[in-house]
Amino acid sequence: MLEIFQYDFMQRAFLAGMIIAVLASVSGTFIVLKRYSMIGETLAHSALVGVAVGLVGGYNPLWMAVIVAVTSAWLIEYLRSSFALYSDAVLAILLSGSLAVAVVIVSLGGAFNNSLFSYLFGSILSVSSEDVITILIFGTVALALLLAFSKELYFIAYDEEVAQTSGIKVKLLNYLLVTVVAIIIALSIRVVGSLLIGALMVIPTVAALQYRVGFLQTTLISLFFALFSVACGMMLSFYFSLPSGATIVLSVLVLFIISLVKNKE
């Protein structure tokens, strides 16, 4: 069973996958509770623009993805808080707009190939040592920020205005959250793929919410589901030669359905 760990690429993919599972589920809890589930999906498509620029221009796609995703996150938050636009409409516009830009860039640059496919659906084969180090460094910073402000972010998710009236810097923390989420998404596209990372952020939390327990327990259940489905998905990806993003999301989907049925009143 553990023969898969004999391969260096699997060790790297597993390490990266586990870090991503932690990051996606912890940040996902705040995103889901803020009714902002679609932001993951949108930022993943924005990250794809960065990947496209990286592939065509010869830069590190992961770094470019981080830069574009963070910029896009700030734009979303700015539009959401400064204009009377519907949040979900803002996300929908940016999602399709980003994808269009990414497709044009890769088409013009002639980079429409397997390399792009792995960024769309994730690939355990493509995780380099450099990627693992990047994920580890950015991931640690992102997690530290989330934990440092978890009580504030929880309060904001519960009631933004009441949080503001009790002296919490809501605007600043909203920007911080979307920035961290953008970084996590950009880091995740190697393993989970940009089309599927949104699911890994949202589904473990929604599954955990079915158990109707307090905040800490919900976060821990969500974390467990994310870790389990990433591990499970990677093994399926290895043994059946399937894109890892798809097998990870299918694994977490099974956990969601079980949670839903088990807790049905």
Next chain:
Amino acid sequence: MPVNFRVPIFDVKNLNFSVRGQSILSNISLEIFNGEYIAIIGPNGGGKTTLARMLLGLEKPTSGTVRIFGKKLGDFKLWDKIGFVPQRASLVDANFPATVLDIVNMGRTSKRGIFSSMSKEDKDAVQDAMMKMDILDLKNKMVGTLSGGQRQRVMIARALASKPEILILDEPNTGVDMLSQKNFYTLLAKLNTDEKITILFITHDIGVIADDIGRLFTINQKAIICNNPKEALSCEEMSQLYGIDAHLIHNHKHEH
């Protein structure tokens, strides 16, 4: 200290607020002093919630000033001195993953540092707030499973956990049954008299708390300040002017 030199908790001067040219509040001036129990009434759309939002810094006035504890809104930092219970307080999302304790703990958030866990002082304040609201036995219950009246007490406990000097309540009775409402008003009066917490209560149903309140502000674009609420209530004209259903349900605080 002589009364004349008291710094009001809220000092509102010539406040105007309009949205796209339409006046919502016009030339409002009022002061709220420590220890008062004030009710704000007025018809829906008359601007009472807008006024509360301005006192809380959630909305910026078009012109005029709001001072809190003597400071301009922008310079005021001690927000934990003000406890706010919003209109939707008792209508919590049933799926929100929060126990009663999770919610009341939120009241200590701005007092805690980064990464820091709850100190003894934090825990004592939370315990004390839950005791005052009589919700200690609900501590580990999910807030979504509580009744409207219980949720309302949880929301006030959260506001009390920061040890505020003033409580601002914006129609917190939405979705709460009459019996719970009665107990609730008794509780508010007790917080005002025993705990010396200033209370600013926004409602459209003034009859219920008429016996307890000290002053009454009626808001319908303009403000009328009334220092004897019972007289004001008996005035049918006022009831017509503000479109308030002024049915009197007396809540005798010395009933029991």
